[in-house]
Amino acid sequence: MEATSRFTEGKVLSPLIRFALPILFAIFLQTMYGAVDMLIVGQFSAAGEVSAVSTGSWIMQTVTSFITGLAMGTTVLLGNRIGAGREREGGLVVGASILLFFAIGMGLTLALELFAPALTRVMQAPPEAFFSTVRYVRICGGGTLCIIGFNVLGSTFRGIGNAKLPLVSVAIACAANIAGDLILVGWMGMGASGAAIATVFAQAISVVISLWIIRRMNLPFSLSKKEIRWEKKIIGQVLRLGFPIAAQELLVGVSFLAITAIVNALGVIPSAGVGVAEKICGFVLMVPSAYMQAMSAFVAQNMGAARPDRAKKALVGAIGTSLAVGVFLAYAAFFRGERLAQLFARDPEIIEAAAQYLKAYAIDCLLVSFLFCIMGYFNGCGKTAFVMIQGIAGAFCVRIPVSWLMSRADPVSLFRIGMATPASTVVQLILCTGYFWLLYRRAKKDAAQRENRQTA
Numbered sequence: 001m002e003a004t005s006r007f008t009e010g011k012v013l014s015p016l017i018r019f020a021l022p023i024l025f026a027i028f029l030q031t032m033y034g035a036v037d038m039l040i041v042g043q044f045s046a047a048g049e050v051s052a053v054s055t056g057s058w059i060m061q062t063v064t065s066f067i068t069g070l071a072m073g074t075t076v077l078l079g080n081r082i083g084a085g086r087e088r089e090g091g092l093v094v095g096a097s098i099l100l101f102f103a104i105g106m107g108l109t110l111a112l113e114l115f116a117p118a119l120t121r122v123m124q125a126p127p128e129a130f131f132s133t134v135r136y137v138r139i140c141g142g143g144t145l146c147i148i149g150f151n152v153l154g155s156t157f158r159g160i161g162n163a164k165l166p167l168v169s170v171a172i173a174c175a176a177n178i179a180g181d182l183i184l185v186g187w188m189g190m191g192a193s194g195a196a197i198a199t200v201f202a203q204a205i206s207v208v209i210s211l212w213i214i215r216r217m218n219l220p221f222s223l224s225k226k227e228i229r230w231e232k233k234i235i236g237q238v239l240r241l242g243f244p245i246a247a248q249e250l251l252v253g254v255s256f257l258a259i260t261a262i263v264n265a266l267g268v269i270p271s272a273g274v275g276v277a278e279k280i281c282g283f284v285l286m287v288p289s290a291y292m293q294a295m296s297a298f299v300a301q302n303m304g305a306a307r308p309d310r311a312k313k314a315l316v317g318a319i320g321t322s323l324a325v326g327v328f329l330a331y332a333a334f335f336r337g338e339r340l341a342q343l344f345a346r347d348p349e350i351i352e353a354a355a356q357y358l359k360a361y362a363i364d365c366l367l368v369s370f371l372f373c374i375m376g377y378f379n380g381c382g383k384t385a386f387v388m389i390q391g392i393a394g395a396f397c398v399r400i401p402v403s404w405l406m407s408r409a410d411p412v413s414l415f416r417i418g419m420a421t422p423a424s425t426v427v428q429l430i431l432c433t434g435y436f437w438l439l440y441r442r443a444k445k446d447a448a449q450r451e452n453r454q455t456a
Contacts, residue, residue, distance in 0.1 A: 007298045008305040013317035020294035020318075022167040026154070027290050029170040031282035035344070036174075037195040038279045040181040042345045047272045048128030049191035050345065051264070054275020055125050056136030056192065058260050062253030063108060064147055069249035071101070071152045072296060072379060073242020077234075079300030079380070095227035096234040097152065105148040112141025123257060124264040126271055132192040139193060143200030149207040169210045176202035244384035248391035255395035259403045259420065266412060273353025274414065276344045277337075280354070281361045284333050287325045288365075288372035291318045295373055299380025308443070311377065318373040326369040334362035353414055360418025367425040374432045383439075390431040394424035 007015055041053050074097045081093065112119075116137040125133045140147070150173065154166035180198025184190045190197070264271045295318055299311040332340070337355035345351055378387050402420035409416060 007301045008307055008310070012310050012313045013321075016294060016298050016314050016317060017321065019298065020290045022164050023293050024286060024290035026167040026170040027286045028283070029167070029174040031279075031286060032174050035279040035282065036178050036181055037185075037199065038276060039344050040185045041191060041195055042272075042276065042350075044186050044189065045191045046128075047268050047347060047350065048126065049132055050272040050275060050350070051126055051129035051268050052132035052136055052192040053195055054271060054278070055120070055123050055129065055260060055264065056133045056140070056196070057275075058253075058257055058278070059119055059123065059137055060140045060147075062250065062257060063112070063144070064151060065249035065253045066246045067101070067104070067108075067148050068151050069246035070104070070239075070242040071097070071154075072245045072384070073238035073240070074152070075297055076241045076300045076379060076382060076384075077237055079297050080304035080382075091227040092229075092231055093234055093238070095229060096231040097238055098228055099230050100235050100238060101148050101152050102145070105145040108148075109141055109144040112144065113138055116141065122261065124261045126264060126268040128268055129271070136192045136196045139196035140199060143203065146200055146203040146207055150203045150210075153207065153210050165210065165213065168213065169206045172209050173202045173206035176205045241382060241384055244388035245379060248388035251388075252391050252395045255399045255424075258400045259417065262403055262407045263414070263417065266407065269347075269349045270353050270412075270414060272345065272347070272350045273341075274357050276341050276350060276354040277357040277361065277418075279344060280333070280337075280340050280358060284329045284358075284361060284365050285368060285372075287329070288322050288368045291322050292372040292376035292379075294318070295376025296379040299377050300382075303381055311380065315373060315377045318376070319370055322373055323366070323369040326365050330362040330365040332362075333358045333365060337362075356414040357418045359415050360421060363419070364422040364425055367422055367429060371425055371429050371432065374429075374436065378432070378435075381439075383435075386435055390428045390435075393431060394428040398427050399424040 007019070037053050037057065038050065042050050074093060078093050116134045119137060120130055120133045123133070150169065153169060157165045177198050180201055181195055184194030184198050188194060260271075260274065263274045295314060298314050302308065302310045302314075337358035338351055340358065341351040341354035345354070375387050378384070399420045402423050403417050406413070406416040406420065
């Protein structure tokens with residue numbers, strides 16, 4: 001079974017789309033994975049359990065986003081090696097990454113078990129949801145190594161241009177999670193705790209089956225016990241590339257945690273409503289999210305092969321196709337929000353609260369069609385520090401302050417609180433556009449200097 005795809009020759013847009021499609025389906029299944037928890041808990045449990053899944057899953061999503069961002073360092077480093085024709089070094093990159101993420105996973109497991117009550121208090125979980133939220137975080141925290149293995153496997157294979165294995169991995173996890181939720185939440189009535197157990201169990205099964213599949217694949221590099229060692233130089237490169245992305249993801253996640261805490265303080269109905277809306281937003285933002293991951297690997301290979309022209313063409317194509325789909329999804333979120341929310345809740349008040357919040361995300365859906373593709377481009381270019389800076393600026397200079405101010409307005413509107421997100425995206429787009437122009441001017445100046453030296 002062939003494991004690698006090269007993006008450095010031939011057409012640009014069609015290979016990018018073919019690469020992005022499995023990532024899109026994987027994100028769809030992964031979003032379903034989380035949405036099923038909310039859907040089944042919403043149908044079989046009280047509002048307090050829905051709120052617990054909403055708050056607890058945001059905490060775990062923040063942890064997962066940090067790991068996925070850090071693993072992007074492996075994706076980019078591996079993509080550069082493949083693009084430069086140095087495939088044999090890939091085994092050392094993957095081997096060092098395995099040990100790095102194992103160590104991180106052990107630390108996160110301990111932290112989540114110890115600090116679950118403190119995190120729940122910081123999140124201002126409603127009293128009806130407090131203990132269920134703590135149990136949810138502790139159960140998921142106990143399975144952190146499974147969550148890390150699940151995400152690191154996907155990042156590694158996207159780095160070598162293979163998006164199909166992550167899709168298979170997510171499909172397995174999604175099917176197992178649905179079965180677990182139906183049994184533990186629907187039949188046994190375990191609420192948020194049952195959803196957490198199903199999540200960890202599903203990802204453990206997915207990791208085991210994925211490792212079995214990998215053993216049957218024709219990898220472009222050797223991956224044996226001798227490659228799995230603590231290579232300081234490689235680990236340093238992975239961290240240098242991945243940490244800015246991870247920090248950005250973490251801090252953006254913290255900003256959304258802050259918004260969740262602000263909403264939780266308004267009561268259990270707004271808390272549950274925003275939780276439902278966030279699950280729907282995962283589907284609304286699927287296409288730009290898929291392009292961001294695909295662009296990172298595609299651009300990394302072409303930069304490794306000294307083909308920046310192809311990287312820029314890919315950026316233009318990605319924005320155009322993402323925006324075309326974004327218009328349709330934005331319409332659905334803005335004008336059909338109540339119908340979408342009815343899939344996840346039966347309480348009319350929760351449905352109305354979710355619909356209000358979704359209207360703001362409909363606006364953001366159009367904006368991120370540009371932003372996520374540009375961020376993927378910068379990640380692939382290795383400009384991860386800037387990605388971190390613009391993400392922090394949007395989160396802490398706009399998203400949190402605006403949401404807090406809107407929560408103080410009378411009467412409180414979840415639509416106005418939700419508008420903090422598109423406002424942040426506008427600021428990030430301005431920063432990204434300015435930085436892209438700066439890089440373009442630098443590249444033009446360097447080319448002119450090289451031409452002058454050759455002429456002289």
